[in-house]
Amino acid sequence: MAQQFRRKPVGGSPIYEPLPVKPAISSHISEVSEPSYTSSFLHAPGSHDEVPESRVVSGYHSNGEKASIPRQKPTKWGIHWRKPTFIVSMLLLGLGLSLGHHFYYSWMNNQVTGDASRQAWPTRIGTGLAFLVTSFLKAATMTSLGQYIWTVVKRQPLTMSSLDRLFSLSTDPLGLFYWELMKSAKIALFLGLIVWLLGLASVAPSATLTVVAQNITGTASVATLDWSLAIWSGETTRWIETLAPNTVAVRAANDINVVPLPAPVNATEWSYDLQFFGPSLQCAVANSTEQVVFDNVTGTMAQQDNLFTYTKITNKDYSANTANRLLWSVWSTWFGIGAPNSDWIPRILEYGVYDAYIMPQIWVQTSTQGIVCNAVNSSFDVTISFKDGMQQIIQNNIQILGNYSTPYVTITDLEPGGENSDEGGTQEVQYSPYLPHLYAIGTILAGNVSLDNVVDSDQYGNQEYAATIDSNMMTTGLTACDDIVNSPFKSLAESNASPNSTVVFMNTFPSTPWMCRNKTLIAAIQDLANNITISYLSSPQMTGNKTVLKTIQTSNTVNKYQYHPFYLFVSYGLALLFSFIAALVGFYSIFLNGVSHSMSFSAIVAATRNSELDALTGRSSLGADPMQPENESLRLKLGPLLDVDELKYTGVDPNLGERGPHVAFGLENNVGRLRKGEIYS
Template identity: 25%
Template sequence: MMVASFLVGICLALSQHLLYANLHHKSMDDEGEKVRMVLYGRAFAYFSKIAFGGCCILVFRQRIWRTFRSSALSVLSIDQLFLATEDPSLFVNWETISNAPLAVAMALVIWLIPLATIIFSPGALSFGWYQETGSANISVPNLNFSMESYADWRTPIQMADGTKKRQLMFYNTTDMKQEEEGWFDYFDQPSSDLTRVSLMTAYSLVDHPLNRPDARIKSCGGNYNCTYTASFVGPGYKCEMVANGPEDDAKLAELGAPFNTSELIPRGQHVYLSDVDKGEYNKPQYDQLGEGGKPNGTIPDGLGVFKAEPVLWIGYSINSTVKLAPDDPLAKNWTARYDPHIFRCIHYETKYTIKYNYTDFAFTMETEYEYLSPIVDTNFTLSDNGTVDYNNPSPAANYVSPRTDVPRYKKVAAYHAMGQSLREFLRGKIELTPELPKGPSFARVDSEIAQTTLVSNMTSTPTEDLPDKLQRFYGDMLLSLFSAPKMLVVSETMAEVQRSRFQSTFIYSPAKLWGCYAPVIFFTLIILLMGAWTIHQDGTTFSVGFSRIMVTTRNQTLDDISRGACLGNDPFPMELMHTKLQFGVLNDYGELEYIGQDGLQGVGHCAFGVPSEVSFIQRGVPYAGLRRRPERRITGVQKEKTD
């Protein structure tokens, strides 16, 4: 029973550990389920207390009988030892502490086991905020402009909710019914959905693209914070600074720029000047168009052909805040030096590699650009007199026609629609009146760019890093298509998502649990070994049941000194309580002896008595009332002993 109790206690402690380990970092929304799990753990703790405590109690019972044999104790101390698991008064009785230190120590362990198991061990499982981290391969939103290559506006793609996918542009056609030989569709203008997204991006005045409200849930695969990297191929403007500072016009002339730094402040009047329409796709493509954009009469050969993409020429001036010298000619109009800059941007097919970071309700992006090739790889011809022919770029072999490579034409049309949406904001100029002699200086705005983040909302003048910011602004315009998931180019791709989230979960600390159980197991094992050794020393086991008390108190001396106190009532006679008794072999007893079949007389009776009338019990001697070997079993012959 001792060993079984000890092993059951260890099994119950392991069961509590396994339950808590299974609950570790597990979130439960059902409050009833949470309570049940906590109660299960406490049940294991309670039953382990019973098992370990039961083992210690069994050993304690053996040990007190060894104590009663070796030391004479007062009836009070004997009472306290028998009631040690119920009455802690033995811990303040010096007689029990000095004469039965091992038994008192065992009793102390029995009292402390519930403290460690029932009270402290459930504290190893608690609730708290846990940052769950990991990775998952999930489908994330992405852009796929190739979807436009094979889309047919006559039969739009339907989504699961019954709505239709929206394209980036509107088409004209030479035959609505697709019956005439050689019919084809050709680009007309950006779609209203693209125009809406572009306007919202520009007017939002934030330095990041628009996104759908549930973007984090969709991108992270749930209520997580996450980071992941995705790439796609789309349109992008590659910008190159051509002129820095006043009169830096040599390269401008070589490239056929439509203006030079003389038109920019401080020599000119413009703080911002742009030319973004040279070589633009004509709208309409033909003067006389019928139903659906079909030309009246013969269809021109160049109808709908993309010959070039307009080059963006943009000039701007930045206030350097460097004060002008009084003798500087520009000091009559300006107090600080203005630095003019002119750059050009060419429309490229671009590979975007973007690292997305969703944290709570905000997100950031780190974008890398890889410019692949010009969308329409043609150049405008520069004549000897410095003028540029924008009507016939070369080489003609690189024109993109709707009659030949239709998928490529549709993709180029989508790119062109995006670029045209951007150019709507860049077109125009901003003039700045001089500070002197009348002042004050103020901007006269004639461009939609003033409604974007490309212009300071404090001074209404372009930002200092305008070329880089324009490239990012265009990228944000593309990525803002995510805010309109019904757009055809919005698709999905698989990505490895690194994600994390804070959630209220069970938190299990094995160190706390085993910090409670380790001393219990250790001291219980020591007590168990002591119990085994005690049984080995005694050669038998003991109990504290009524029958055992009855037979160990069959002593005429005890009958004499306990007269008048047989009710077991309180208060008990103090004289009797302080009488010292010891358990041993009575030296003089008036009981019947037992004679076995071999004719040997029984050697005596073991009972409590005063120290002067008992002697030590010897291991292995078959005292009366103790089990003997079968061949020594009593047959029943009796005789009365006389004095």
């Protein structure tokens, strides 16, 4: 018979005395029940100063009616589907929502944001999805941690303080730094660390969708050159001042830039890329064969016109005081009839160099070197933009494709007396739609620029050389190139010049380096030819109705969503990886345990039904924190309880059928080894 006691009123000394106990009733129910060791405390009616009595209710209900207590069955080993299913479900939900988060943001990418209220919703939804993803993964990890905790407490004894921290790893991070757990439960601490760090996975993903101001882009038709127009073939041999290629070329040369092109869209700033084919020049210093021609021409100039290059003056020992100094001379047999400053060009034929002109070329003689420029076909890749009130042309790539062909064609109605004409008849002449470009640039380059052998004074009294200028090149930026401003004639004084001949020369040709955009004369001539070709796009007479559809970026902006998935993939990827590792540990723990454990109150109660623990923790029955200091160092373990006196399993009653010992937490020396598959009560 169990002893029952009544505690003295509050404030009295802790002395207990026996209470009357009902007679045992096991004989009344022996056929349908087994002894019960459960006791309850009932508060005495009408008494507020006493602790409730303990009553045995093993045979009767509290109202006195007879209770039918079924025979207690032994514990069944087996893994219930609920915990494994829960872990898998949480992982799948976390994976599914993380993919959903990515697909949602991908769908929002490059969409117009709208007003402030609409802008906020994607961030709110993203934050919610990130919270749910980490919550599901955290639930799977915590459940796996719970399964592994039961593996730890079965495997080895731990102090009660360590058990407290072990069972509260998911709610109290201080357990992660407890020394005994570091030695005995490293994997549990690893899983607990995952639980606490999973929240970080929700920080970055919601911020991977941002709002940026993007320039509005659209498509528009832009003009391109139409080489089939009559303007490229109507006059194949004659230069006409008012013809569009000539007027555009002169303007581009004088402006030292591309002629402004029409705006394709209504915006303060815009840009687009354009690719097309067109004529250009490819220039190089004369080779040995070509230099023979230059020597013949400059030699004749020296003899007939008293016009010398610097080499001719120094080598022939002509007096610098009497010689006229050649700075610039350009000729070509391919210039159109009637081109300015080309009336002396036919004299070149008298120098015996006609056979040198096979392909369309321009010959340039400076004071020190000869340059030959071949007319070529090129592909143009340019970016045309308008910004800060100015047009900007970026030459991305201009690739020379080779010399363009000049086949013979038959023309009629030639001007009587014109070259290659037969008094108004028909004649075959060489033709290419690119020839007007050669005529146009020839208008600018042709002719001579030289210094006379005298010195004058300008209107301000500054001494300068008297110059003979029969070329439009003086209106271009070519005068600022090194070949001109740094000519050796710069330091060659005249008899009546001031002692500082360099100053006199610079007064004649002021140095403005920015005008020669590519520094050297060769590059500057090619640049001028390219600018003229690009400037043709400004004239409807040379583009006609030919257009191409281009993507144009404007200065007008619109707010759009921009998605950067990298940090979303990193955050969710790491969270899923560590949660999956935790799940593997959880499944392995379930397999080792033989059952799926719970961290619920009923599970803890079932595992602590040990009278020895009741006696040890009686003073802590309120569950207050912290526990009694003398209990912290007690080492407990989960296993089948042993009889303290006989060190054998307790709870075996042969009259109640097949039963095994009771499993619960107990002092490490008072519990046996828990083996999966054995019979326990």
